Amino acid sequence: xxxxxxxxxxxxxxxxxxxxxxxxxxxxxxxxxxxxxxxxxxxxxxxxxxxxxxxxxxxxxxxxxxxxxxxxxxxxxxxxxxxxxxxxxxxxxxxxxxxxxxxxxxxxxxxxxxxxxxxxxxxxxxxxxxxxxxxxxxxxxxxxxxxxxxxxxxxxxxxxxxxxxxxxxxxxxxxxxxxxxxxxxxxxxxxxxxxxxxxxxxxxxxxxxxxxxxxxxxxxxxxxxxxxxxxxxxxxxxxxxxxxxxxx
Numbered sequence: 539x540x541x542x543x544x545x546x547x548x549x550x551x552x553x554x555x556x557x558x559x560x561x562x563x564x565x566x567x568x569x570x571x572x573x574x575x576x577x578x579x580x581x582x583x584x585x586x587x588x589x590x591x592x593x594x595x596x597x598x599x600x601x602x603x604x605x606x607x608x609x610x611x612x613x614x615x616x617x618x619x620x621x622x623x624x625x626x627x628x629x630x631x632x633x634x635x636x637x638x639x640x641x642x643x644x645x646x647x648x649x650x651x652x653x654x655x656x657x658x659x660x661x662x663x664x665x666x667x668x669x670x671x672x673x674x675x676x677x678x679x680x681x682x683x684x685x686x687x688x689x690x691x692x693x694x695x696x697x698x699x700x701x702x703x704x705x706x707x708x709x710x711x712x713x714x715x716x717x718x719x720x721x722x723x724x725x726x727x728x729x730x731x732x733x734x735x736x737x738x739x740x741x742x743x744x745x746x747x748x749x750x751x752x753x754x755x756x757x758x759x760x761x762x763x764x765x766x767x768x769x770x771x772x773x774x775x776x777x778x779x780x781x782x783x784x785x786x
Contacts, residue, residue, distance in 0.1 A: 619690055620700030627682050627704025627757075634678055634708060634753075635715030638742075641674070642667040642716070645740035649729035667742060671713070672749040679705055679756025686757075687764045698758055705754030713744050 643666040647654050683701060690697055720742030722728050732738040744750075 616694055616696045620696035623686055623690075623697055623700040624704035624707070627701060627753075628707035628711060630678065630682070631708025631711035632715060633712075634674055635712035635719070637674055638667075638671050638712055639716045639719055642670045642742060646737050647725065647729070647740045648737050649732065649734060651734040654725050654729050664740075664743065664745060668744060668746045668749055671716075671744055672746070672752045675705075675709055675712075675749060675752030676756040678708070679753040680760045682753075683757040683760035683764065687761055687768075691768075698761055701757040701761060702754040705757050706750060709750040709753050713750065716742050717744075 645656070645664055645667075646658060647656060682705070686697060686701060717723070721739045723741040725740065728738055
């Protein structure tokens, strides 16, 4: 004698099939030939109609950055010109040093056998050497700016930087060359060689070190003025055509 089936033991046709049970009619099985058993497409890119790698915007951005990371031929040519300008200006500092040695006023000294004194205590010869160096630096800076502008009229900021660096190097070369070729800096030995009461020239010195920037400042200012007055102009944008009465 068997017990009657309770409502819980009865299987509803709408229940989901368990393991080992065949699926009911009209309900797809997990292993059936459906397109996506797990509910998600295997390749989202193909399902959405978007290509995977070749047309992805990220790859385009990477290729664009890689192209712009390398300097172009115009930039390399501009850097080469700026380097040549800096070297040429620096070498011309030799001429500045020779002119400074020739034009700078001499500082007369005299020895009494125990000490060395200025022959003219109220003279301004030492200050005059600084003034001559500054004026020569300004003149050389203006000339170098004019020459560079005439040779490279389409130059950019790199040429100005080359002028500035070359001007500082030229000033330092001129300063050290003038001191080296001038009277010796060993005043005591020079006084002993000259003798007691004999006037001799003191060493050439540059007291105001700010004069070393005169060349660079003059070159940058003059080049900027020349570029603003006579430099090439950018073409003006074309104006849009005036609307016709019919379009209104």
